[in-house]
Amino acid sequence: MKNNDVVVGAQSVNEARYIGVVLIGVACVRLDADDRAYAERARQFAASVRDLAEFLAQEPLRGPLSPVALTCTYHDPCHVVHGQKIKSEPRKLLAQIPGLRVVELTESDWCCGSAGIYNLTEPEMATRLLHRKVSHVLETGAEAVVTANPGCILQIQAGLAAHDADVRVVHLVEILDRAYGGPERAR
DSSP states (O other): OOOHHHHHHHHHHHHHHHHTOOOBSOOOOOOOTTOHHHHHHHHHHHHHOBOHHHHHTTSOOOSOOOOOOEEEEEOOOHIIIIISOOOHHHHHHHHTSTTEEEOOOTTTTSOOSOTTTHHHHSHHHHHHHHHHHHHHHHHHTOSEEEESOHHHHHHHHHHHHHTTOOOEEEEHHHHHHHHTTOOOOOO
């Protein structure tokens, strides 16, 4: 019997190929490399998937952008910067938003300690990584941390709360939404 994740992954590969959709996102499913029936399809599928920032940064943002009066810093999620090799694209998008000031984060590409379930399996090391990340965030003077991973968002929020820091943590899409006239989300 196949692992349910493998079955779901195989279904995703088949359905995407069948309907010809443009996929934007990151699959967190790993198909078994020994499954020859899906190995080549899985490789083709993986090659067609694009991270949202990677996709959007191919061209300048379109349409009128509203100013976002905010000083922020960007945290690179591990799987995005190390696995997918995406570093400049989120910054390129942020740089196009009027009124948004982006301050570079020291060790922006270092893990915040979330790393999937790392914070659960290795809590002491995850906490040390988190405190290091939060210290660097606080050094920037930013009002918000922007990132592109829900695990990082939760981890960094917890670290900032533990330091009684009044710094928001938001997803890149939330900042883009605000620039396109969407409401500011409650903390």
